[in-house]
Amino acid sequence: MDYYLCVTCFLVAVLGNNSIGYHNTIVNQFADGDDGEQQGVKYVYESFQYKVIADMASGYLRIYDKILKDYIDLNGKPGSRDNTHFKILRREEM
Numbered sequence: 787m788d789y790y791l792c793v794t795c796f797l798v799a800v801l802g803n804n805s806i807g808y809h810n811t812i813v814n815q816f817a818d819g820d821d822g823e824q825q826g827v828k829y830v831y832e833s834f835q836y837k838v839i840a841d842m843a844s845g846y847l848r849i850y851d852k853i854l855k856d857y858i859d860l861n862g863k864p865g866s867r868d869n870t871h872f873k874i875l876r877r878e879e880m
Contacts (some may be wrong), residue, residue: 812860812872813838816849840874847872 813822817831817838824830827843836858837850848870851858857870864870 812847812849815860842874845874847874 813820813831816836817833820831820833822829822831827841829840829842831838831840835851835853837852838847839850840847848857849860850856851862851864854864856864859865859869
């Protein structure tokens, strides 16, 4: 399944389920309550266990598990590069 999502002021769409959400569902799931911090071209959202890193230059988002010390998929399990990289789309790309 291919996942496409957005960060900050863009919509989130999960293709395959044909569903579109209007909030940053990934950030809400893994770093709820954090406003995020811009670090160069990246936005970092952090909770006790997870760090959501959105690289706006490359257009990808990753979820880092600080306890496992590895990047994870949407189910919270470590995976390959293909399973842990999520493409960020702008509104006009959706």
